[in-house]
Amino acid sequence: xxxxxxxxxxxxxxxxxxxxxxxxxxxxxPREKRDVLFGVYRYAYGSRLVEAMRNDHELLHLYLGDEMFxxxxxxxxKARPSEHPNLRWFSQGLPEFLKSTAPYSEHxxxxxxxxxxxxxxxxxxxxxxxxxxxxxxxxxxPEAWSGLRFRPHPSASRLELATNAAAIWLALKNDExxxxxxxxxxxxRLLIWRQDVTPMFRELLAEEAMMWxxxxxxxxxxxxxxxxxxxxxxxxxxxRGAGYLHGWITAGLLTDVSVGS
Amino acid sequence: MNVASRLPDSxxxxxxxxxxxxxxxxxxxxxxxxxHQHYDEILSGNPPIDWFEVISENYMLPGGQPLRTLxxxxxxxxxxxxxxxxxxxxxxxPNFEYLQALKDFAGRVEPKWxxxxxxxxxxxxxxxxxxxxxxxxxxxxxxVVNRVQLVQDFLxxxxxxxxVSTYVQFNNSEMTEWEFLAELSRxxxxxxxxxxxxxxxxxxNHGYDPMTFLNGIPADRVVQFHMAGHSHMGxxxxxxxxxxxxxxxxxxxxxxxxxxxxxxxMIERDDNIPPLDELLxxxxxxxxxxxxxxPAE
Numbered sequence: 001x002x003x004x005x006x007x008x009x010x011x012x013x014x015x016x017x018x019x020x021x022x023x024x025x026x027x028x029x030p031r032e033k034r035d036v037l038f039g040v041y042r043y044a045y046g047s048r049l050v051e052a053m054r055n056d057h058e059l060l061h062l063y064l065g066d067e068m069f070x071x072x073x074x075x076x077x078k079a080r081p082s083e084h085p086n087l088r089w090f091s092q093g094l095p096e097f098l099k100s101t102a103p104y105s106e107h108x109x110x111x112x113x114x115x116x117x118x119x120x121x122x123x124x125x126x127x128x129x130x131x132x133x134x135x136x137x138x139x140x141x142p143e144a145w146s147g148l149r150f151r152p153h154p155s156a157s158r159l160e161l162a163t164n165a166a167a168i169w170l171a172l173k174n175d176e177x178x179x180x181x182x183x184x185x186x187x188x189r190l191l192i193w194r195q196d197v198t199p200m201f202r203e204l205l206a207e208e209a210m211m212w213x214x215x216x217x218x219x220x221x222x223x224x225x226x227x228x229x230x231x232x233x234x235x236x237x238x239x240r241g242a243g244y245l246h247g248w249i250t251a252g253l254l255t256d257v258s259v260g261s
Numbered sequence: 262m263n264v265a266s267r268l269p270d271s272x273x274x275x276x277x278x279x280x281x282x283x284x285x286x287x288x289x290x291x292x293x294x295x296x297h298q299h300y301d302e303i304l305s306g307n308p309p310i311d312w313f314e315v316i317s318e319n320y321m322l323p324g325g326q327p328l329r330t331l332x333x334x335x336x337x338x339x340x341x342x343x344x345x346x347x348x349x350x351x352x353x354x355p356n357f358e359y360l361q362a363l364k365d366f367a368g369r370v371e372p373k374w375x376x377x378x379x380x381x382x383x384x385x386x387x388x389x390x391x392x393x394x395x396x397x398x399x400x401x402x403x404x405v406v407n408r409v410q411l412v413q414d415f416l417x418x419x420x421x422x423x424x425v426s427t428y429v430q431f432n433n434s435e436m437t438e439w440e441f442l443a444e445l446s447r448x449x450x451x452x453x454x455x456x457x458x459x460x461x462x463x464x465x466n467h468g469y470d471p472m473t474f475l476n477g478i479p480a481d482r483v484v485q486f487h488m489a490g491h492s493h494m495g496x497x498x499x500x501x502x503x504x505x506x507x508x509x510x511x512x513x514x515x516x517x518x519x520x521x522x523x524x525x526x527m528i529e530r531d532d533n534i535p536p537l538d539e540l541l542x543x544x545x546x547x548x549x550x551x552x553x554x555x556p557a558e
Contacts, residue, residue: 004400004451005352007431008384008393015389025396026429030468032496039467040428040499045389052390084389085346085359125325154323197326236272 011111014038016081049090050078056077056091057117060110072104092118109181112165116201119159119192123199126155126171129255136257137249144259146188150215150248151256154244158213159201164201186250195252207231208244221245283419286374286452286484289339291548292527299537300330308541310338314527315346315370321362331370340372341485341525343454346388347377349412350395350405353384360415368550369417373486376421379405379442396431397441402448409449417511421484423448423454426462426491427499440479446482452466453478455521456487456529457514460508462498471513486526488514488547488557502531506543511550518554526551 011163013019024035050073054061061069076097082090095115098104104111131153140148171178189209192201204212210231211224219227221241229237248254290311295303295321297394302308313334320331334340346359367375380392395401413419424442436444446453464471490504506514506528518524528543 002400003433004396004398004404005384005432007396008352010554011393012387012389016387025431025433026430029430029466029497034429036429037497040497041391041393044391048390065279082383083386083389084357085348085388086321086383088322090317125322125327127323128325155325193556194325197329225306245548 015042020040046074046077049082049087050074050081052087053094056121057094057114058115059169060113062172063168063178063206072098072110075101094118099121107181108183109163109165109168112161113168114159114165114194115159116165117159117189118167119190120199120201122157123192123194126194126198129154131252132249132254132257134246134249140257140259146220146225147259148221149218149258149260150221150245150254151258152212152216153193153253153255155199156216156253157192158209158216159190160191161190162187164188164200165191176218189192191253193251193253200251207240211241212248270431271346283450285523286421288523289373289507289525291544291551292525293540293544294527294529294531295331295334295340296530296534297327297330298534299540300334302537304330304333304509307512308537310541310544312339312341312373312525312527313475314341314343315372315527317342317363317375318346321366328369340370342367342370342372342375343390343423344377345390346377346382347412347420348364348380348382348388349377349408350379350401351384351408353383353385353386355408355411357415360412364416367418374421374452375416375418376423378423378486379445380425380427392425394425394427394429394431397434397438398433399434402436402441402444406448407447409445409451412546413450419450419452419522421452421454423456423485423487424459424463426459426466426498428497429501430465430467437474437477438471439474443477443479443482446479452484454485454487455483455517455524456489457508457517458489458491458502459500460489461510461513462491462500466497472516475513476515478521483521483524486514486517486521486524486547487529488526488543489529489531502529503533505539506546511546514547515550515554518551523551523555548556 009024010022014022023034026038028034029037039222053073072103076094079097080093095111095118098114100112126207162183164184166177166188168178168181189204191204191212207228211228214224214227225238225241228241292312292314293310295313295315315331319547320327322328344363356422378392381395382391382393383389442453445451460471460474464474488510489502490506492499492501526547528540530540
C-alpha cells in the first residue's frame with residue numbers, strides 16, 4: 001500500500017473507529033489543536049448520516065422524539081456504515097436493523113413504521129412507467145379477458161405489517177396523538193405505490209392481496225377468478241375480481257395489460 | 262514552487278502534460294443552487310436567475326417528481342451538474358457504476374459542465390459522505406491527475422473541480438493547495454470551480470492569506486465561482502453553507518472578479534434554506550458587484 005492509500009485508510013479509521021493513528025500526520029493550526037480539528041470530521045460524519053435518516057424517516061423521528069431517534073440513528077450508523085455513493089440509499093437497511101437489533105427488536109412497531117416509510121420513499125422516486133387507463137381495457141374482446149395478464153406499475157410494492165404501524169403513521173401524519181402500539185391478530189396487507197407524483201398506500205383484504213400478488217406473478221385473470229372463488233362466494237368471484245381490477249386501474253397501479261401465454 | 266521539477270523522471274514521463282483540448286465552458290451569468298423548496302416558485306414565476314446548479318446525486322434516481330421537475334427546469338434554464346460523490350482523490354478503485362450513472366444523468370440534463378470536488382469520500386467500500394482532505398504531495402498529485410484523466414475519458418468531457426473547505430493539514434504536504442490545484446488543472450486539463458467561501462474558510466483555519474491562494478490559481482482555468490456562508494467557531498470556521506454570504510467573503514469575491522474576470526457565479530445554500538426572495542437578493546448582489554468591478558463588454 002502506498003503512502004497516500006495508507007494515510008486515507010488511517011484517516012477513515014479515525015472517523016469510523018476513533019483510531020488516533022492519523023493524528024500523528026496532522027498539524028495543529030495556528031489557533032487550534034489537531035484533535036479538535038479532526039473532530040470536525042468525526043462529528044460531521046455521524047450527524048450528517050443521522051440527519052439523512054431524520055429526513056427519510058420523518059414520522060419515525062416524530063414517534064421516537066429527538067433523543068431516542070438520534071441514539072437509534074447513531075447505533076445504525078455504527079452498525080452499517082454507508083457503502084453507496086448516494087446518501088439516498090443509506091437508510092434502506094433500517095427496517096431490517098430495527099427488526100434484528102435489541103432493544104429495537106423488542107418493539108416491532110418500530111420496524112413496521114420504518115418499513116412503511118421506506119416503501120413510501122421508494123415509491124416516491126421509483127422508475128417511471130406507463131399507466132393503464134380504463135379505456136385501454138375496451139380494446140379487449142370479452143372472450144380474451146380470462147387470458148389477461150397484468151404488470152404492476154414500477155412504483156408498486158407490497159408490505160405486511162405485524163403491528164398497527166399504519167394507524168400510527170396516519171395519526172402522526174395528521175398531527176394527531178398516535179394510538180398505542182399493538183400486535184395485530186392477522187398481518188395488515190398493504191399496497192404502496194405512486195399516483196402521479198404522490199406516494200400512497202392502502203390496506204387490502206386477504207383475497208385482494210392474494211389476487212394482487214398472483215397477478216404480479218403473471219397469473220391470468222381467469223385463473224385469478226378461480227382462486228378468488230376459494231376465498232368467498234364462488235358465484236360472485238368474477239365480479240369481485242373485476243371490481244379489484246377496476247380499483248387498480250383507476251389508482252394507476254398497472255403499467256401493462258396483455259393477452260398471452 | 263515548481264512541482265513538476267520534484268517528480269521522479271518515470272512519473273513525469275508517464276504523466277506527460279495533457280493539453281486542455283476541450284473548449285472553455287461558457288460564461289452563464291449569475292445563478293443559484295436548485296433546491297426543492299423553491300420548485301414551485303421557480304416554475305410558476307420568472308425569477309431573475311441566469312442558470313441553476315443541481316446536486317447530481319439528488320437526481321440520480323430511477324424516476325418520480327425530482328426528475329420530472331428537473332426536466333421542466335432544464336427546458337427553461339441552463340443547468341450545470343455538481344456532484345459530491347465522485348471521490349476523485351480516493352485511492353480506492355474508481356466506482357464505474359457511479360460514473361456510468363453520472364454519465365447517463367448528464368445525457369438527460371445536457372449540462373453546461375459537470376463538477377465535483379478535489380477530495381475523497383471513502384476507501385475500502387465505505388462512503389463517509391464528506392469532502393475529505395488530502396495531503397498536497399507529488400504522490401497524491403500523480404494519483405489525482407491519473408484519476409481525473411480516467412474520469413474525463415469515461416465521461417467524454419473535461420470536468421470541473423472545486424476547492425473544498427478543510428479543517429486539517431497534513432505534515433507531509435510538499436506544496437500548497439493552490440499549487441496542487443494549478444498543477445492538477447494544467448496536467449489533467451480539468452477546469453476549476455473557485456469556491457470563494459471555501460478559500461476564506463481554509464485560509465482562516467490554516468492561517469494563511471486568502472489572497473495568496475487567490476493569486477496562486479491560474480486565471481484562465483477558473484470557470485465558476487461558488488458563494489456561500491459558514492459558521493464561525495472562534496478558533497476555526499466550519500463550512501456549513503447554511504448562512505448568508507458574509508462581508509469578508511463578498512470582499513474576496515470582488516478580488517476574485519478582478520483576477521479571474523467574467524466567471525459564472527452562483528449562490529450555494531445547502532441547509533437552513535430561506536425563501537427564494539432572500540437568495541435572489543444575494544444573486545442580485547453578485548451581478549451588481551460584477552457590474553462594478555468588471556469593465557463593460
